[in-house]
Amino acid sequence: MMLFNIFHRPGAGAHYDIYRQQQELAHQLGLKTTIFLYYSDLFDPRAIADAIRDRDTYGDEISLALHNLTGPGITEISNGQIALWLLDRERKEQILARMIGKFAEVFGANPTSIGSYHLDSSCLEILRRLAPEARTVIGGCFEEGVRVFHGCNHSWYLFNEGMPWNPWYPSKTHGLRPARDEEDASGVVAVPHLVRDMSLAFEGRNDFWASHPPNVIRGMGNDATFCPYDLNLVDQYRMQAEWNGGYSYYNTFVSPSWLDWNHNSEYPPEVAWELYRKFLTYMASLKKDGQLEDLTLSAYGERHRQIRPVGHDEVYLAKELLYGSGKHYFWFVDPAYRVTIDATQGGSIGDLRPYAGQAPVATGPDTPHRDIGSYPYLIQSQHRAGNAHHCYDGARTTLLIKHGEQTLDLCNFRAKVASVARADGKVKIALTPVRFSFSDGVSGDLTTRYEFGNGTITVCRELSGLPAQADLELIEYFKGAPGRTEYPEDLHGIVLEANGSSPVHRDFDYSGQWSEAPGATEVAALIPHVRTRLSLQSGSAVSGRVHAGHLFSPYFTLQLAHRLIGNGTTCTCLNLTSIAA
């Protein structure tokens, strides 16, 4: 079953008529909407009367949108800042108090839901105090971070990365981190502003590839009014129900300006309208077939509380739809981490967010984070190079397979996700086998299996088809760095460790030096930036190495080696544990 939210908001001038046509279209199709009114709309009798009529006639919800901080008593506080989360705490509170107070004055009660492009931890705390009735929010734009910053020069700046792609319970200390338990939870259910293509949102402009037909026009993914991609993305989300308790989630939020001539399209408005109509018509047909339920935002929040306990995990199997690349990505999120497996790079980790450390972030000029509300990464292979292509590699994991003088890098072997399953309280995936050969003729097949959950990622490598005497070294490899953007951060303070016959404990010093650890069964990095200890651990490992990269390659690297004669399987745990701040 797909649970579906439609969000609409009034526009100014001629765009008000477009908003009304959007509402009319949804209602003709028998779909409910949630109407987001800006503060300035709360002074417009027509907008208020129309919203009340739609609520009373069609069951729509009237909600409060926090963006565009203009209107009586607010313009002079915001001073041109349009994003609430980028103000200091005092101004956030002043503006929220005015907005919520005006909403209550107009409608006789506080809003039950709130919409924002991002809600940092201080906004959430203030919101919960001023309007405890607002139990559901639009809490962030998935991965609209530095890629969108680069892609939208002169227009769009939102450092908002490292959040769940589907609805979540924001924690008290970071609005993008899913809460561990009720005590850690901020008290709201958050949904993303649009849902995104989990392949192309990772690789590039995720605003193009989302549940927003005119945005797909912006990305040039359509041929006039022919755009099967819009419905393909819906069906890819429907597919996720198979691994997520039978439910999937989708929403759309098309503002009136996108259905007029606008700066993001060279087509006349009729094209955007036709694609929006086709999209909603498809959703209505799914509803008619019993495959979809349309809800208001608040109703979704209450449903979420019934079907997803705090602390739940979520998976997404992404199959690239537009280029025809055949690429698979696998995503897993729970309160300990969010991870992306890049099957096309042999199953390496392409993105890793260590939620286990519960790094606190609030945004605003009165915080050290200023505008960057991201949850920091330890691996982000798009921003930080990933697999080597012309020089050093960057942040990534891989398996190095050594035989004689030759080393193969699993990142250079393409695989797919062959299976996804839930068992023993964990999520388990298997990749398709890859065939490898060495120059002396030794060859074999390697199958990678992952298990996710409880703060650990277990990776097993099963080798088959090898000659009985083939002597191989299998090296699990982790190269990472704490970061938030494409640029490196100061890595001083990281400590590298290994056990074994000559234990290692050294400060990260940009020396470019390796430290060998014969007999090691664990190698680790303590990373105070993210309050996390990351370790690779395997009882059957024979040695380890740790490396402090120099300034031209500013990463720490951990290696843990196994020796294998002939066929066999190795298993290694990547553990993420919290350390004191």
Next chain:
Amino acid sequence: MSESNLYRSLMRCPVCFSRDTDVLMINTGNEFHYCPKCSFQGMESEIRGMYRDIQKKFHNMGKRFTLEDQRAL
């Protein structure tokens, strides 16, 4: 829909767009546009042709993949 909308006659630079950057070109009024960010300039017909070139990478742009199709992808 507003017929007098400014954006009726504006186009995005196809060179910048191929780098994933949206930049509105300046329309000199005779179907000739130039980019304020890079050195590209051209006529509307040429620009539309370049948009088509950009789309060539989307090999599956015209294909519908149903739920069942996607399970098999």
